[in-house]
Amino acid sequence: MKQPTEMNHLNTFTEDDDSNSNDYGYKEKKVPYSTDMEAEIQNFLPDGTLERRSTASFGMSVFNLGNAIMGSGILGLSYAMANTGIALFVILLIAVAIFSLYSVHLLLKTANEGGALVYEQLGYKAFGMPGKLAASCSITMQNIGAMSSYLYIVKYELPIVIQAFTGTTDEWYVNGDYLVLLVSVTIILPLSLLKNLGYLGYTSGLSLLCMVFFLIVVIIKKFQIPCPLLDEAALNETLSKMVNSTFPRLNLTAVDYSGDTCAPEYVVVNSQTVYAVPFLTFAFVCHPAILPMYEELKDRSRRKMQSVANVSFLAMFIMYLLAALFGYLTFNIHVEPELLHTYSKIDHNDVILLIVRLAVLTAVTLTVPVVLFPIRTSVNQLMCASKEFSWVRHTLITVVLLAGTNALVIFVPTIRDIFGFIGASAAGMLIFILPSAFYIKLVKKESMKSVQKIGATAFLILGFIVMIGSMTLIILDWTNNSTENHEGH
Template sequence: MELQKMNGHGNDDGFDGLDALAERDEFLPHKGGGKKEIQFMDSEGKTSFGMSIFNLSNAIMGSGILGLAFAMSNTGIILFIILLICIAILSAYSIHLLLKSAGVVGIRAYEQLGNRAFGRPGKMLAGCIITVHNIGAMSSYLFIVKSELPLVIQAFLGKHEKTEEWFLEGNYLIIIVSAAIILPLALMRRLGYLGYTSGFSLSCMVFFLISVIYKKFNIPCPLVEEHVNTTGIDFTHTNATDDVCEAKLFTINSQTAYTIPILAFAFVCHPEVLPIYTELRDATKKRMQKIANISILAMFVMYLLTALFGYLTFFTVVESELLHTYSKVDPLDKLILCVRLAVLVAVTLTVPVVLFPIRRAVLQIFFPDKPFSWATHIVIAIVLIFIVNLLVIFVPSIRDIFGLIGATSAPSLIFILPGIFYIRIVPEEQEPLRSKPKIQAACFAAVGFIFMIMSLSFIIIDWVSGESRSPGGH
C-alpha cells in the first residue's frame, strides 16, 4: 500500500500513526473478507519476543569481540567507552531508520526497500552488499574454526606437537563442521527456529566473558619468568610500576584509528533485522525497535566488560586476538581450552543465522516473484556453504580481502543505505527534504561515506607498508 498521499499526524515521532496503519494493512493478516496481498517470504510471524532477541543478539555478536581489548589498549579506557557508546547509539538509530522506512511502505525486506527507493539498481545494490558482507562474516567464523579447532582437539588429546592425523587438519574439519552442523541448521525454513541455538551460542560467549573476568584476578602483572609475550616484552625485566602494568584513560597512537572500524563491524546486524522483524509474533515497529535496543544494550555490556577486563589483564601487551594472548601465558590452561571450545561453538552456531539474509538477497535478486520452494531453499544453502568453504580453504590472504569488503559493506549497511533509503522512501508531503529527520538522515549517510574513506585509506596504508595491524572485523 502506498502512503505517499496521506497527511501526517503531527506527532513527535513522525510516522507512528502511518507505521501502525502500514503494519495493519500490509504486514498483518486481514480478519475481514479481503485477501491479503502476499509479501516476499510472507508469514504471520511465529517467533517470540525472547527468541527474536536471541537471534538479533547472536547476529550482532561476532568474532570482533576477540579484538576489543586490543582496541582499548590503543585508545585508553575513557576514549574507548565514548566510542563504544557512540557506535551503539548510531547502530540503534540506523535500525530506527530501517524500521521507519519499512513501516511507511509496508515492506520488510532490505532489498525491497532499495527497490522502492531507487528501483531495480537499488535492489541489486542492497542485495549485493548484504551478500558480500555476510559471506565475509561467514568466512571469518569458519577461519576461526579452521585455526582453533585443530589446536583444541590436539590439546584435549594431550598431544604437545601437531601430528599428521587427518582430524587435526583444519580444512577437513571445516568441511565436517559445515556438513554436520551448519548445513542442517541452514536448511530450516524460518530464522526464528534458530532462537534456541542462538541462545546457546550467546551462553557460550557469556562463559567466555566470565572466564576473562576470572583470569583478570589470576594472571599477575608483570608475568612470571617463563612467560614472554610475542610482542617481545619480557616481563621479568619490567618493573611493576612501569607503564606496562598501568591502565591508560586516553591514548592516541598509530593504531587508534582502527578502533572505530573494529567497533562498527562489531555492531553490524542490519541484514538480519528485517528478516527477524518478518517472523516476529505480534509484530509492530515499536516492538521490533525494543528488541533491537535490548540486543544492542546486551552486546554493549558484553563488549565493554570483555574489553575492560581483557585490557586490565595484559595492558599494553594485549594481542589483537585475545585468546592468543592467554595461550601465550599458559598453553595448557584447561579453562582457556574450554573457552576456546565455547567460542568455536558460538561462531559455528552463528553461521546459519548469517546465511539467512544472503539467501533472502539471492532470492530477491533472481527469484523475486517465485513462491517458496524447498529445492531452491536447499540448493542456495548448499551452494553458499560450498563457496565459503572454498574461500576459507584456498585463499590464504583472505583477511586483507575481507578487510576491504568490511570497509565498504559495513558503513554501507549501518550508515549509508538506511539514511538514503529513509530520505527517498518517506514522502516529501510528510517530511520535506529540509525537515529535521531528513537532515539527520543525510548527515548519518555522510558519516558513513567518511567512515568508508577512512577505513579504505587505513587498509591501503597497511598494504603499502606491508603490515596487517587491524585485528579483524565482525
C-alpha cells in the same frame, strides 16, 4: 527478476509512537508480504510452518536481537581498546552504539512508509535494481565476513585444543590451515547442503551463552594472570610451587617487554588505531535482522520495536565494554586481534579456557551453515530467481562460497584484516549509508527541510566520511606493512 506478489492477508503496522505521525494523519501502513519471503522463512523453521510469526514476546525479541548483535566481533574489542586507550574507546563505543540505534530508528520508519519487511526490498523500492544490489551485496559481504571470522576462530583455537590433548606441536593435524579445511569439508559442508536449516537456529542461543561464559572467564582471569606476563615455563613452575609449597610470594622472572607495560593508557593514537571504528561497527551490525524481528514481534508497533532495540543494544554495550576492558587490563599492549587466542601465551592446558574454547568452537562451527544460507539464497535470487530448485546449482553455490571463505581465512594474515575491511565497508553501508538513503527516498511525508530529513542527510554524509576514511587508512596501513615486510626480506 521475479517481483514479489501481494498476499490476500496484509500485515498492519500501527504508528503510535510520535506526534509527527499524527500531524500527518499517518497512522497505519499495510505492508505487502512476499510469497518468496514466506518460502524463505519456512526454510528456517523446524516444522516448515509460519505459526510463529507475530508471536515473539518483548523478552524473546530482546534475546533474539541480542543474538543477532553478538558475534565474533567481541573477540576483537580488547585489541581495539589497546590501540585507542580506555577513554577514547569508550567514547567510540558509545558513539557507534547510538549511531546504530539511530539507524534502527530510520529503518523502522522507512519500513512503515515503504511497505517492505526485507532490507533488499527496501532497496528495490527506493532505487530499483541498484538499490537492491547495494543491499544484497552489503549483506553478502557482511555474512562472508562473519563466516570468515568464525573460521578464523577454528584456525586459531582448534590447534590449541588438540595440542592440549595430544601434547603434539609439530604434526600436520595441529596446523590451523589444514584444520579449517578439514572442519569445512567434514562438518560445515554437509550441514550447509541441507535444504532446511531450522534446527540449527538454536545454535544462536548457544553462541550467546558461550560468549557470556567467555566474558565471565575474561573477568576472572584478569585477577589470576600476573602482569607483566610470565613466559609459559616460568608460569608452570609458579603454579607447581604454589600447589606443592606454602611460599606466600615467589620472586619470579617476568617477560618484561618495555617500560611500564602494565599501566593502562587512556588515549592512544598509533597506526592500528584506524581499526577501532571498523571493529566496533562490525560488532554492532545486526540491521538485516531488524525487519524480520519487527514482523515477528507480538502486538507490534514501532515504539515497541525501538524499545526492544534499546534494551538489546544496552545489554550488548555492557558486555562489549566489560570484555574489552578486562581483556585489555589483562594483556595491555600485548593483546592480539583475537582475544581468546591471546590466552595461549599463558597456559595451553588451562581447563577453564579449554572448556571455553570447546564451547566457542562448537558454536561457531554450527553457526557457519546458518550464516551461509542467506548468502546462497541471495545469490539464487539474483542469478536464477525464476528457475526451479536444482541440487547441482545448490551444491555448486555452496561449495564456491565455502571455498572462497576458506581461501580468505588461509591467505589473509590475521582476523584483524577481516574485521577491519568488513567493518569499514559492508557494516558501514548497513549501519550508516543504506538506512539513511532509504529513509530520505521513501519517507515522503517529511520534506527535505524537516529536522528528520536533515538529520538523515547528515547521517548519510557522516557514513560516507567514516567509510571512505576508514578504508583509506586501512589500505595505507596494509601498504606500509607490505613495504616494510618487503624491505625486511
